[in-house]
Amino acid sequence: MTAMNNPQLLTAIKEARRVFVCTHVQPDGDAFGSALALYEILISLGKEAVVACQDPVPIKLRYLNNWDKVVAPEKVTQVSDLSIAVDASGVNRMGTCADVYFLSPCTVQIDHHTTNTFFAKVNEVDATAAASGILVTRLALALGCTVTPDMATCLYTAISSDTGNFSYGNITSEVFQQMALFMEAGLPLSDTARSLHLMQSKGYVQLLGRALNTLRFIDDGRISGMSLNLKDFEETGALREESDGIVNEGLYIGGVEMSYLATETAEGIKFSLRSIVSRKVSGVASFFGGGGHAQAAGCLIEGEMAPALEKMERAMIKELHK
Ligand SMILES: [Mn+2]
Incomplete structure (x- = not known):
């Protein structure tokens, strides 16, 4: 196995x-899975460690060991000898x-x-890795750490999150070699998979219902779009993070090659973009000043919903006919 x-x-x-360990704003499974596995690795080596994030741990991820030790950066008073950022492509992604x-x-x-913008003194950046969790596992191997069941749960969460539960185009044999290591370490696979992939909060299901009511097809059904307004969050009491994943529902429809979810925020319209493996949405996102991966990206378009949707649909059609 690669170390x-x-x-x-x-x-x-x-x-x-x-x-000091930190991860990106709007943290996902790879962000906290990687950061909390790294935390446990550091503790096992006898280090003092603190994990920080600008945003709180999503409710969905609160089965990860030590999630309750994550602090907001302003609560960190002591200066560390070393800072490690995980899964953050640039300084702006770290937020505060x-x-x-x-x-x-x-x-x-x-x-x-x-x-990635190579913002650190030491940059361990491997864009061929399916998840930052892959790199943290390589680190654990290089440091000779024994992988514990809790560490395996964090690392599985990281990798499973960023690979669409082992189904995206970024999978290599290394992913499964590491999975074998996690199983040997005592990963509670079916319990963790259920928490991560099957269980949904009430808020998610309520928002999904509202989003599906706005479902529209563009370019002969090759693009799908959904939107959520501020009142959808107000009326359901759902949290912003509970809309994560809704964009995938738009992609998993026969004939659809790209999908978007538009969410109204105080700053403008936030877009989550997805595509099947043979298409890319990263270019569309960066056109509007956003970023992300080839098949999963995001951006913000200022202004009202209707003109933002029009701009996005035009850019997606252009991408599709390139
Ligand atoms: Mn990631």
Whole structure:
């Protein structure tokens, strides 16, 4: 199995006494799965560690061990010898964690986004990796850490989240080699898979109902779109994070190659974009100043819903006919 080959990073960890770990805003399974696995690795090595995120841990991910130890960056008062960012492609993705991150004399990052800006002193960036969790597992192997059941649960969550439960085009044999390691470590697979992939909150199902009522097909059904307004959140009491994943429902329809979910926010209309493997939405997202992966990306378009939808649909049609 591949271990991490980055002497600078391994030395930085070995020499550090106290480590600040942070991840990106609007955190997902890869963000917290990777960050909390890293936290446990550092603790097992006898380090002091703190995990921070600008945004709270999504309710869905509160089965991860130590999720309740995650703090907001403004609560971090002590300066660490080392800062490690995971799954954050750029400084802006860290949000308010960036203020604390750069206080440390040494900065490291572990990430797999093609759009990474190499903002740290030591950059462990591998865009061929399906998840940051893959890189954290490689790190655990390089450090000779014993993978515990809790660590395996975090790392499985990271990798399963970013691979669409092992179904996207970014899968390699390494993914399954690591999965074998997690199973040997005692990963409670079916319980974790149920929490991560099958269970939905009431808020999600209520928002899904409202989003489906707006479902529209564009370009002979090759593109699908849905939208949610502020009142959908107000009237259901659903949280913003509970709309995560709704965009996938639009993609899993016969004939659809790309989908979007438009969500009204105070800043403008937020778009989540998805595509099947033979199509790309990363270009559409970056056209509007956003970013992400080839098949899963996002961006914000300022202004009202109707003109934003029009702009997005035009850009998606253009992408489809390239
Ligand atoms: Mn990721």
